[in-house]
Amino acid sequence: MSTAELTLYTAKVCPFAQRVEIAFAEAGSNVAKYQIDLKNKPEWYAPKVNPASKVPAIAYGGPKVDPADPSPESTKIAESLVLLEFVADLYPSAALLPADPVQRAQVRFFIDAVSTKFLPSYFALALRGESPEKVYAALADVQALLSPAGFAVGDKYTIADAAIAPFLGRADIMLKRDLGRYEPGVGAGAYKEIFETPKFARLQKYYADVSARPSWKATFDEDYLVDYTKRVTFGGQK
Numbered sequence: 001m002s003t004a005e006l007t008l009y010t011a012k013v014c015p016f017a018q019r020v021e022i023a024f025a026e027a028g029s030n031v032a033k034y035q036i037d038l039k040n041k042p043e044w045y046a047p048k049v050n051p052a053s054k055v056p057a058i059a060y061g062g063p064k065v066d067p068a069d070p071s072p073e074s075t076k077i078a079e080s081l082v083l084l085e086f087v088a089d090l091y092p093s094a095a096l097l098p099a100d101p102v103q104r105a106q107v108r109f110f111i112d113a114v115s116t117k118f119l120p121s122y123f124a125l126a127l128r129g130e131s132p133e134k135v136y137a138a139l140a141d142v143q144a145l146l147s148p149a150g151f152a153v154g155d156k157y158t159i160a161d162a163a164i165a166p167f168l169g170r171a172d173i174m175l176k177r178d179l180g181r182y183e184p185g186v187g188a189g190a191y192k193e194i195f196e197t198p199k200f201a202r203l204q205k206y207y208a209d210v211s212a213r214p215s216w217k218a219t220f221d222e223d224y225l226v227d228y229t230k231r232v233t234f235g236g237q238k
């Protein structure tokens with residue numbers, strides 16, 4: 001277990017950041033979090049932490065400093081999937097990446113399917129009003145990869161689960177409220193298809209299992225997300 005200085009720059013609203021928050025929680029780490037207001041980012045954030053100006057990012061090592069004044073001596077690391085592997089490496093006893101080479105490959109293959117199939121189709125629906133059919137096809141592929149019981153890969157929670165869970169959570173709470181840039185009723189219909197039809201029974205059980213965990217409850221605030229989405233994402237407020 002690492003004893004180096006570590007700050008996670010995050011934002012409650014961001015599903016990519018939630019991935020990393022979940023991984024720390026699963027590792028039993030009470031990581032120091034610094035909330036970045038995405039609509040009013042501090043001027044030091046891009047130059048001193050992440051030139052891409054996105055969360056999540058980590059400052060690792062270096063002297064103990066105020067997170068709002070990051071040290072040039074700490075290593076800055078960004079990109080949620082890189083950070084998931086970093087957390088798994090920092091806390092090997094949490095086994096967030098299994099030791100077995102086949103299972104490690106399965107974890108990475110699952111994450112690849114989430115990145116290349118589920119996320120693009122979900123964003124196309126939620127943000128551009130494209131057809132939900134592609135989401136159904138992507139989730140059928142993802143569902144087929146899930147272990148018959150337990151988690152994505154085997155019976156232990158891994159970074160594969162942290163990679164998908166925040167997006168299933170947002171699909172759940174946004175589609176059920178019909179919140180997205182699609183025609184009225186499309187989201188509610190997609191919610192029924194994904195979260196209620198027997199076709200997705202394994203995915204539904206999987207989602208129930210991952211969202212029952214303390215790591216989920218500590219990092220997912222449904223009321224906050226719905227309010228933010230209505231007010232800021234789709235409300236036009238800057």
Ligand SMILES: N[C@@H](CCC(=O)N[C@@H](CS)C(=O)NCC(=O)O)C(=O)O
Binds near residue numbers: 016053081
């Ligand atoms: N590929 C990045 C995506 C991160 C990302 O898009 N973060 C968003 C918030 S969810 C962000 O910080 N956007 C910058 C902004 O809103 O200005 C990752 O996986 O970490």
